[in-house]
Amino acid sequence: MHPHLAPVDLAKAYRLLNHGPTVLVSTRHAGVDNVMAAAWCCALDFAPPKLTVVLDEATRTRELLEGSGRFVIQVPTVAQLRLTEQVGNHSLKDDPDKLAKAGVELFDLPDHDLPFVQGCSAWLACELIAEPHNQAAYDLFIGQVVGAWADDRVFSDGRWHFETADPAWRSLHHVAGGHFYAIGEALKAE
Amino acid sequence: MHPHLAPVDLAKAYRLLNHGPTVLVSTRHAGVDNVMAAAWCCALDFAPPKLTVVLDEATRTRELLEGSGRFVIQVPTVAQLRLTEQVGNHSLKDDPDKLAKAGVELFDLPDHDLPFVQGCSAWLACELIAEPHNQAAYDLFIGQVVGAWADDRVFSDGRWHFETADPAWRSLHHVAGGHFYAIGEALKAE
Numbered sequence: 001m002h003p004h005l006a007p008v009d010l011a012k013a014y015r016l017l018n019h020g021p022t023v024l025v026s027t028r029h030a031g032v033d034n035v036m037a038a039a040w041c042c043a044l045d046f047a048p049p050k051l052t053v054v055l056d057e058a059t060r061t062r063e064l065l066e067g068s069g070r071f072v073i074q075v076p077t078v079a080q081l082r083l084t085e086q087v088g089n090h091s092l093k094d095d096p097d098k099l100a101k102a103g104v105e106l107f108d109l110p111d112h113d114l115p116f117v118q119g120c121s122a123w124l125a126c127e128l129i130a131e132p133h134n135q136a137a138y139d140l141f142i143g144q145v146v147g148a149w150a151d152d153r154v155f156s157d158g159r160w161h162f163e164t165a166d167p168a169w170r171s172l173h174h175v176a177g178g179h180f181y182a183i184g185e186a187l188k189a190e
Numbered sequence: 191m192h193p194h195l196a197p198v199d200l201a202k203a204y205r206l207l208n209h210g211p212t213v214l215v216s217t218r219h220a221g222v223d224n225v226m227a228a229a230w231c232c233a234l235d236f237a238p239p240k241l242t243v244v245l246d247e248a249t250r251t252r253e254l255l256e257g258s259g260r261f262v263i264q265v266p267t268v269a270q271l272r273l274t275e276q277v278g279n280h281s282l283k284d285d286p287d288k289l290a291k292a293g294v295e296l297f298d299l300p301d302h303d304l305p306f307v308q309g310c311s312a313w314l315a316c317e318l319i320a321e322p323h324n325q326a327a328y329d330l331f332i333g334q335v336v337g338a339w340a341d342d343r344v345f346s347d348g349r350w351h352f353e354t355a356d357p358a359w360r361s362l363h364h365v366a367g368g369h370f371y372a373i374g375e376a377l378k379a380e
Contacts, residue, residue, distance in 0.1 A: 042230050054233075185357075
C-alpha cells in the first residue's frame with residue numbers, strides 16, 4: 001500500500017525530529033480522526049525515545065488524545081505546505097469537513113489504531129505518558145515513541161537525505177502567520 | 191559595544207525559536223561561566239514567553255543552572271558551526287579551557303547577570319521555573335523568558351530575514367554526529 005514506507009530503528013527515531021521541523025499531530029478516538037499542525041514538538045529522550053508536544057486546550061486533537069492516550073507525530077513536507085497551514089488554522093470543532101478540505105488522506109498501519117497522514121516524510125506512533133500537572137499547567141504532553149517509520153526516498157540508513165532528495169521532500173519550519181522556512185543546506189562540523 | 195543588538199518584544203520572542211534551531215545554553219554561577227549546545231529546546235508559551243530545554247544530568251551547565259536559576263538560550267549561526275560542535279562535544283568538567291578552545295567570546299548585558307555568546311543571531315534570557323519532577327524524571331527544564339534580543343542584520347520587525355541576510359547568519363539544525371542542516375528557503379502558505 002505504501003511501498004516507500006520503511007521502519008526506523010527506535011534508537012534512531014530522535015533523528016526524525018532533531019532538526020526541529022513543524023509537525024502534524026494526528027489522533028483517533030471514539031470513531032473520530034483529526035490532524036493538526038504543531039511547531040512546538042521536541043525530542044525528549046533517546047532510549048526509549050520520548051518527545052514533547054504542546055497542545056492548546058482549545059484543540060479537538062487534545063480532547064481526542066486525552067481520550068485515547070495515543071497519537072502520531074509526523075513530519076510534513078514542502079509539498080504539503082498548504083495542507084499544513086490548513087490543518088493548523090482550522091478546527092474540527094468548527095468544520096467537520098476540515099480534513100477533506102485540507103487534502104488530508106489517512107492510512108492505517110498494522111497493530112496501531114491510529115490515523116497516519118499520507119505524503120509525510122516520517123511518522124512516530126506515540127503512547128501518552130500521563131503527566132497531569134504538565135498538561136494542565138503548561139499544555140505540555142509527553143509521548144513515548146513505540147513505532148517509527150520514514151519514506152525511504154528522503155530518510156534511510158538512519159539519516160535524512162534532504163540534500164539529494166527532491167526539494168519537495170524538505171521539512172517545514174514555521175515562524176509565524178503562515179511564514180515558513182524549508183530546511184536547507186547540509187553542513188558537517190570538522 | 192554591540193551596535194547590532196536590538197531588543198525583541200517579549201510577545202514575539204517565541205519567533206526566535208519557532209523554526210526549531212539548535213541552540214547554545216549559557217550559564218553563570220559562583221564565578222563559573224559555561225556554554226553548551228542543545229538540539230532539544232522548544233518554545234512552550236507565548237505570554238509570558240516560556241521554553242523547554244533538555245539538559246543531561248552529566249552536564250556542568252545543568253549544575254550551574256540549578257545553582258543560579260538563570261540561563262541564556264541563544265541561536266548560533268552557520269559561521270559558528272565549529273564553535274557549536276565544540277561546545278556540544280566537550281565538557282567543562284574535563285577541560286577548564288573549553289570555551290577558549292571553542293572560540294567562545296562572552297559579553298554582558300545590563301541587569302542580567304548572565305554570560306551572552308558573541309556572534310549569535312538571537313538571545314533569550316531565562317529564569318528557571320522550578321519543576322523538580324520534570325527535572326529529575328526527564329532532564330526537562332522550563333524557563334520563563336525575561337529578556338530577548340536579536341542581531342538586526344538577520345532579525346528585525348519581529349521577523350527573521352534569512353532569505354536576504356548573508357548565508358553565514360542562517361540557523362543550524364543538528365541531526366546527529368556533527369551533521370547539521372542550515373535553515374533554507376522562505377515559503378508562504380496561501
